Amino acid sequence: MNTLLVWSVDVAQILLGIAMACATFRLVCGPRAQDRVLAFDSLYVNAMLLLLAFGIGSGSTLYFEAALVIALLGFVSTVALAKFLLRGEVIE
Amino acid sequence: MIQSPEVSSLVAVITATLLVLGAATTLVGALGLVRLQSFYQRAHSPTLGTTFGVACVALASMIYFSAAGTRPILHEVLILIFVTATTPITLIILVRATRLRDESIPTAESSARD
Numbered sequence: 001m002n003t004l005l006v007w008s009v010d011v012a013q014i015l016l017g018i019a020m021a022c023a024t025f026r027l028v029c030g031p032r033a034q035d036r037v038l039a040f041d042s043l044y045v046n047a048m049l050l051l052l053a054f055g056i057g058s059g060s061t062l063y064f065e066a067a068l069v070i071a072l073l074g075f076v077s078t079v080a081l082a083k084f085l086l087r088g089e090v091i092e
Numbered sequence: 093m094i095q096s097p098e099v100s101s102l103v104a105v106i107t108a109t110l111l112v113l114g115a116a117t118t119l120v121g122a123l124g125l126v127r128l129q130s131f132y133q134r135a136h137s138p139t140l141g142t143t144f145g146v147a148c149v150a151l152a153s154m155i156y157f158s159a160a161g162t163r164p165i166l167h168e169v170l171i172l173i174f175v176t177a178t179t180p181i182t183l184i185i186l187v188r189a190t191r192l193r194d195e196s197i198p199t200a201e202s203s204a205r206d
Contacts (some may be wrong), residue, residue, distance in 0.1 A: 002099070002104060004096060004101075004104050004105065004108050005099070005104045005107060005156075007108070008107070008108030008109075008111050008112050009111065011112050011115070011138050011180065012111045012112055012149075013115075014116035015112070015116055015118070016115050016118060016119070017201055018119055018122070019115075019118050019119045019121070019122035019123075019141065020122070022119075022122035022123055022125055022126045023125060023138075023188055025126055026126060026134075032131065032193075034131055034186055034189060034190045034193070035131055037128035038125070038131070038134060038135060038138065038139060038160045038186060039125060041138065041179075041182055041186075042121070042122060042125055042138035043142065045118075045138065045141055045142050045145075045146065046118060046122065046147050047193065048146075048171070048175075048188050049114065049115065049118060049141070049145060049149050052149050052150065052153050052168070052171075053111060053115065053120070053149060054151055055153065056107065056152065056157075057109065057163065059160065061157070064153070064167055064168065064171075068170060068171055068174075071171055071174055071175055072174070075174070075178040075181075075182065078182050078186075079181070079182060079185060082182060082185040082186040082189050083185060083189075085129065085186070085189035085190075086185060086188060086189035086191065086192060
């Protein structure tokens with residue numbers, strides 16, 4: 001009965017993996033630094049969604065906390081990188 | 093790897109639909125990140141994933157875990173609110189930094205930098 005659920009979790013993980021590959025492409029050969037920061041932002045959001053999908057597939061509550069930590073630290077790191085591009089230093 | 097608890101078929105259909113819809117929307121946003129031309133166009137496309145994708149996947153997780161009964165419902169609202177609230181802040185700072193860099197260096201060598 002849960003075959004549909006298992007199948008949909010697999011499909012969602014494949015789609016999110018392709019999305020992470022696209023973000024990694026932009027991260028590696030983005031022409032300028034702000035493209036790389038934007039791709040990094042997209043990459044951690046996709047990784048967080050991948051962990052949520054994996055948590056649904058495994059039925060465990062551990063992956064939710066990992067996704068929350070990725071969301072918090074990813075926001076802080078992206079803001080630090082954008083602040084560095086804006087000012088030349090992170091903490092003034 | 094799959095040890096998921098049994099849920100009813102209606103919950104399974106709703107969870108599967110929301111999960112695949114959210115993942116597909118995130119993939120569309122990531123494809124726009126690859127295919128669009130300038131940075132100011134590319135800044136828009138990952139917000140598909142950070143709004144609709146996160147909302148769909150978090151809603152699927154909430155529905156599934158509250159139906160499976162292994163824990164209370166509303167934890168994923170934290171992720172949803174946090175990601176939805178912080179993405180505009182990130183993009184505002186990043187686009188402001190890009191405009192500053194575009195104005196401070198000439199456009200002829202701006203494409204050759206980095």
